[in-house]
Amino acid sequence: MANSWVTTVDHKRLGMMYIAYALVFLVIGGIEATIMRIQLIAPHQTFVSPQVFNRLFTMHGTTMIFFVAMPLLFGFANYLIPLMIGARDTAFPRLNALSFWLTAFGGLLLYFSVLGASGLYGAGNAPDVGWFAYAPLTSTTFSRGHSTDFWTLSLLVSGVGSIGTAINLIATIVCLRCQGMTLGKMPLFAWLILVMAGMVLLAVSPLTAAQIMLLVDRYLGGHFFDTQAGGSATIWMHFFWIFGHPEVYVLVLPAFGFASEIIPVFSRKAIFGYPVMVGATVCIGFIGMSVWAHHMFTVGMTSHANMFFVLSTMAIAVPTGIKSFNWLATMWGGTIAFTTPMLFCVAFLFQFLVAGLTGVMLSAAPLDWQLGNSYFVVAHFHYVIVGGILFTTFGAFYFWFPKATGRMYSEALGRLHFWLFVIGFHLTFDFMHLPGLLGMPRRIYTYEADRGWATWNLIVTIGVVFQAVSILVFLFNLVRSYRSGALAGSDPWDAWTLEWSTASPPPAYNFAVLPSVKSRRPLWDLKHPEDPDWRYE
């Protein structure tokens, strides 16, 4: 049995392994964040040394992006896409397994640095160059030992895994849709994953190339980023951010996908403006590839370059706004049931509105000259990643848990998780904006007492307690419900997409007979033969 989890090529098992793997790293990354917050609870603390603090924020960022967010969302995509489009598996099941194991190996490689990076130099263990690893701190002059090499190789290996998964998802969505499911009749989640996978191909490739260039610099005498030998530090920034910003959309598009599936079901209405939602997604995909240098407003670009990236960044607010309005319009006139998944989605709508507005503030380059690299930015992107992506992902956990396990979760514990997490999230990330406005830069292991930052930092740290407890409640709920939850049946939510038409958990072959659809909501058609959707689409 254990053996079959290692050799499996079943998209559902690989999906669940991705998710389990991400949860382990979520706990690790969360512990790293907690230690940093203890250090910053008041000025001049000595809970950890500056060296350890710098390693902590490097590992926290790298872990959360590459070994929590990416595998979590790839896991859901892997699990759900074949079921939603009525297929028996992904297009390339063995590539799927290879990609998972490459990603898994990448995470282990990163953490092996703690043991193996010191080398002959005694130069410290885990990487301490920041998750963005700006040159020239990564050069052999500044980073001795092997910590930077472990970081580079870890992202190189998991990056190849991500590219494999992206190819597989695109091929699956393009080629394996069931009879009748034209592109315009796919669930919105499939559209969002399709655009996300395209962005992974375009964005992760330059990151992978840059990692190889950095290895060449460090071991083969290259000078791409070696400023002492005429290399360019800004070239690394461009390589990193042409990955790094599309990466934000890579992570947020699946989150939009969750919201686009969950909100209609609990509002009991079809998604409002499906074609516009698809168009907005594709728009975000294209514009999202052209905004990267808004991370570089302070590096001294020309005024015209700055203006270009101001415009592209502000423009992306339009399709994102359209999405928010369409979710709102989906709820409008519905009968909204506030189950745990829906609670997480409603909180997402509110928080993503705030994240979007602080994003617009930062897109105005002159404001970014003040707020860039300050705690305001840290608050902003945690609002996106935690308040947007993690909230909808928790919603997705509760929504599809009955499908994947065949059992219902505890609604009471789910609500407890939600409310604790909402309180913790807002204590931490609302108040984190303020020290940024008061001039507190990020990545500092301590700060001066006279700056007026101490009270806010104390509140931020208090929020962590609520978040940590809520994560424990969440994990407890998962384990307990898996063992003894009530049986869910195939369609506990009275939902409309194909995954709810098969057993819970689905058999290895997904569908005994491959389905055939006539509309975007095949199960609605089945349940309402007198008024099917396909008449209106």
Place this chain on the structure above:
Amino acid sequence: MSPTTIFAPVSTPANEIAGLGVLVISMSGAIFAVVCGLLVYTIVRFRRTHDETNEPAQVYGSNQVELAWTVVPMLIVVVLFLATTGVITRVQEAGQPDEALHVVAIGHQFWWEYRYPGSDVVTANELHVPVSDAGHPAPTVITLLSADADHSFWVPRLAGKTDLIPNRVNSTWIEPTETGLYLGQCAQYCGTQHAKMLLRVYVETRAAFDRWIAGQRRPVEIDATVSTGRRIFQRTSCVNCHTIAGTAANGRFGPDLTHVMSRDTIASGVAPNTRENLRRWIRNPDDIKPGSRMPSMNLTEQELDAVTAYLASLR
């Protein structure tokens, strides 16, 4: 009030940014109020009551409504973009008068070097500039270089930040309109002690600034009472990293110490420049700033006293 808030600007570029900030924040606030209001209304008005079992009317979309919430945000974006380009142009393309002061700031791990090319003054960590007023505009143009890693020059009340990047020449400018001490710190992660690479900018009246320049240009007087300390300084590796004008010490890796006692702080703003702190610093820099680039020279207590006395004579 926080000494580093972005909302109390006292210099032209910081004023421009704060003005834009007020516009952007108030527009965002208005959008937030409207959308949040709609959201709250929706979840209250359309929540399921217990007796509802029928499915609500299915609505699939509306082109008119979609058009409205596409066009209105586009117009808002246009307004914000135009306001932003105005500020970018006024800050980045501002022509500077001939009498503007030019300073070169060089970022080091983990301190700031300031060179005044017009007057051959070299100092560290505490930047002195003249105040500007309507009658006598006195902007300061700062050329930004780095000796090692990336750094970023950020004094929020004077201007937004600009990075110092090795192999690249950047520049920024300030035009402070009130005298005083303005604080900031390095805003780009640059290594172990990024947190304690503090910035201090002293904005002074023209007369006080001229006095300061004259003081920095004055040659150091040879003080016979500290000759022991001077000898120890010159025979240990202190001279490889530090410059003291008029002596054999001409290193550039660490701060210029020619007039070290004219500065209020040591270790890049980390500690007041008292005799005790100076001695503690020379004894073991890691006591004050763990991870700083200066090594402990393992001096004896007597040697420490002598070197401290020598440095304390450099006024």
